[in-house]
Amino acid sequence: MxxxxxxxxxxxxxxxxxxxxxxxxxxxxxxxxxxxxxxxxxxxxxxxxxxxxxxxxxxxxxxxxxxxxxxxxxxxxxxxxxxxxxxxxxxxxxxxxxxxxxxxxxxxxxxxxPLAGITALRLYRQAAKFKPERVLITGAGGAVGHFLTEIWARAGAEVTVVAGNGHARLTELGATVALQRVDEVTGTFDTAYDSVGGHSFERALAATAPFGHLYWYGQSSGEPVKIDYFDLIGGPRGVTVRQFLWAAPGYSDAEDLREIVGMVQGRTLRxxxxxxxxxxxxxxxxxxxxxxxxxxxxxxxxxx
Ligand SMILES: NC(=O)c1ccc[n+]([C@@H]2O[C@H](COP(=O)([O-])OP(=O)(O)OC[C@H]3O[C@@H](n4cnc5c(N)ncnc54)[C@H](OP(=O)(O)O)[C@@H]3O)[C@@H](O)[C@H]2O)c1
Missing domain, CATH: 3.90.180.10 (Medium-chain alcohol dehydrogenases, catalytic domain)
Incomplete structure (x- = not known):
């Protein structure tokens, strides 16, 4: 073959x-x-x-x-x-x-x-139990970001996305605010997601609300992150940063794929x-x- x-x-x-x-x-x-x-x-x-x-x-x-x-x-x-x-x-x-x-x-x-859908669904489930009202997604121009945006918007969250372009599609999927650069982010978010690393991660962390959650699922930029303990005191104090990997014990890929296919058939995931x-x-x-x-x-x- x-x-x-x-x-x-x-x-x-x-x-x-x-x-x-x-x-x-x-x-x-x-x-x-x-x-x-x-x-x-x-x-x-x-x-x-x-x-x-x-x-x-x-x-x-x-x-x-x-x-x-x-x-x-x-x-x-x-x-x-x-x-x-x-x-x-x-x-x-x-x-x-x-x-x-x-x-x-x-x-x-x-x-x-498969990979983008499973990742988005599991990232959503991990945070959903905290019932965030405001969600930030950086690196949202990619496959995971698109799915995550639509899933959170349908769950009723106010979703802010950061993507280089393609804002019309992200808005169609339910993003409330679509920004081009992470430095344009204002306000705080109960839940934030970063997959870019470096400066993007650092800005997402700074924008996470006190005792909020930041899910870290990639490093597209290749740049490692720097965190200063003292910066958190006046900002996202008590924050939980959770590193995420899609393949982990306790998940069923077959079940999640079935759910994702069902969502696509029901037009709740596009x-x-x-x-x-x-x-x-x-x-x-x-x-x-x-x-x-x-x-x-x-x-x-x-x-x-
Ligand atoms: N942890 C896990 O289990 C898991 C699972 C799947 C994927 N991932 C990771 O999650 C990230 C997103 O996955 P994806 O499938 O959505 O990827 P993708 O389709 O390639 O999208 C990545 C997005 O990141 C943005 N980005 C911003 N700065 C970047 C930079 N310096 N270099 C490259 N991209 C940059 C780009 O958007 P703009 O051009 O619009 O800024 C791009 O659209 C990747 O890092 C991937 O490896 C992790």
Missing amino acids: KKFVPSAAGEVVLVDEELPARRPSEVLVQVEAVGLNQSDLIHLSRPEKRWTPGIDVVGTVIEEAADDSGPTKGSRVVGVSARGGGAAEYAALGTGHLTVLPDSLSATDAACL PTVGSVRDWSEISASLAEIRARRIRGKAVVTVGG
Whole structure:
């Protein structure tokens, strides 16, 4: 089968390889579409890891799981593969990490859902128990930010987003205030989210209300953060900063994907497809993510 593998740091090339080895709890899917993530860029920066891009995978089951745990042959599924591998004609997907797709959902829309949808849903749930009224989301121009904005807006929160552009879409999804730069943020927020790091994190922390919560789920800028204990005293004293990683014990990817697909069907969660390309142009899609030119999710269609 054909699949993309690293050729040099950040570069990929199409090669012929054996079908992926499968665990008993994995199905083999013929891939239809793949969503790309910043994680792909991070892994591809180290070519020795032999990372095949594609954590977000949509396809049709052509071989069932050996342990009979999964959907039957012919089922169309969407799944999350923590070890990548989607940018290939065929991919292995764990039955605990996928759900069956309704016919009404397109492959490109479905490819937006796995990692970004799961991350947004879990970030929402962690904070929802504190019933925040005002929520700040920095780095909101990406796939996670779009979902998080819509989920919080539907929950009734006043949502302020920071994104380089694409404000019309974020407003359509329910953002109350859309800002271009984090330095424009005013007021305080019960819950804040940052995935940019550096100055963005520091501003988000400063804007968190006393005893509020700041969820830290990425570092797109690559810049570490600096926190001064004394700065917090006159500002977000008593703040809880919670580092977040989507893959953690206690979560069910299959259940969450089912919930997310249900939300999309019910029109309470709307995928934002920022770009769709044939997989022969995957390098261009990766370059667009790197250059911050994608609003929402970059999708590639496979095998066409
Ligand atoms: N912790 C987890 O489990 C988890 C799961 C999924 C993703 N993540 C991380 O969460 C972040 C967002 O994910 P995503 O899928 O939404 O990514 P994405 O689609 O690539 O969006 C990232 C956004 O960050 C903004 N950004 C601001 N400053 C940036 C900088 N210096 N460099 C790069 N981007 C910058 C960009 O928006 P503007 O150009 O509009 O400013 C961009 O749209 C990423 O860092 C990702 O690695 C973490």
